[in-house]
Amino acid sequence: MALSEKFIVLPFKKNRGAVVPGEMRQASSAAAAEKIATAMAPRHIGVAAYSVQVDEESGDMTSPKLIIGFGEVADLNAA
DSSP: OOEEEEEEEEEEEEETTEEEEOOOEEESSHHHHHHHHHHHGGGSSEEEEEEEEEETTTOOEEEEEEEEEEESOOOGGGO
């Protein structure tokens, strides 16, 4: 199992009263993820940038670490 660090940005939206993640965007670095999240923040109820560990074979993502967050975001570790 080969793990690599990836950077993702998630916008959040309301769905039936709950805060849920929208479409994930990848970023090339932590700084790029922070820049994307900052630019998206005014258009969403919440936006967060994370670093995650990705299993290169299965594509599974684990160990999300928050880089920056704006507004209402859900806890990815609780899932």
